[in-house]
Amino acid sequence: MKNIIYVIALAIVTVACQPKENALSIKDETMKLHDLVMANHSKIIANQMKIDTLLGSLSKVKAQIPLLDTLAEKAALIKLRSDLVVAEDSMNNWMHQFNADFNSQLDWEVIHYYKQERDKIAKISELYKKEIKQSDTYLTKFKN
């Protein structure tokens, strides 16, 4: 009889703890994605700075690359910078609204919150990769 009670108690504890564990692992995944995006953050900023430098010295660039269409180049660089800023802002906005201590009496609410946040940061991570690749590729033509 005692054994049965133990088994039932263990089963209850296991089942009761299950959703919390899931919430923690989803939160952990979210944090890992955050660190991954932050690892690319400096690159997003560095490319913005490179573009700003180029925009401020287009006449010098023109002297080095005579075939360059200055106005077209300016427009392309501004668009590129704007895309990088959109990516950066999306990360900043996510960080400022993210609640790392979110809690609720209802386990499903906790899981739902972190799942939502994980999906948001996953999208931002992809956006970062895309913008970095795009700007890196574009900026290679200005390398000496």
Next chain:
Amino acid sequence: MKPLIIAIIILFIIGCDGKKEKLPYLQMEVTQHVVNGKIVEDTTFRTIPKFTLYNQDSTIVTLKDFDNAIYVADFFFTSCPTICPIMHRNLLKIYKKYEGNSEVKFASHTIDVKYDVPSKMKKYAKKLGIKDTQWTFLWGTRDEIYTLAERSYLVFAEENDKAPGGFAHQGYLILVDKQKRIRGAYDGTVDKEVEKLMSDMELLLKEK
């Protein structure tokens, strides 16, 4: 016999003193010059360049404010949920140890310059328990902060390239001597590294 033992002890003490541990210089620069047709190598120390930033009280802070002090520098942002809180919890232990010691300072630079304005950092500092500017939280323009990170404090991290482009968010604590030379870099999230930083600070304070 006794004088011989005393002589050996004295020699031992002198010998040990001569081998006093000295911290390395992380950014030595070797440049080559041609003098009278011969190539001559010149070794210099890279130092932290002049800067003008604002602290948590919106007061201007320059490199001069770190004169006659060793200091620990880092890069962070107030809304960081992972690395920065651990790094600053560890740095707080060091701050507590040296609280009130004018020879030791702390400089945390925000990399989220759009959001972490001085008033935000004031709240952050208060929450951490920092009442004065011995630990200063620095704000500047994007270009100022990232240039300082990339070209001065964290050059070694970028050279190591463990996490391409992510050097500003790796939790490094940088130890700078009184001559503004970088003497050590430590992972602020690892207890052993933080302990090493603390013992290295003691060494650096004794350095003349």
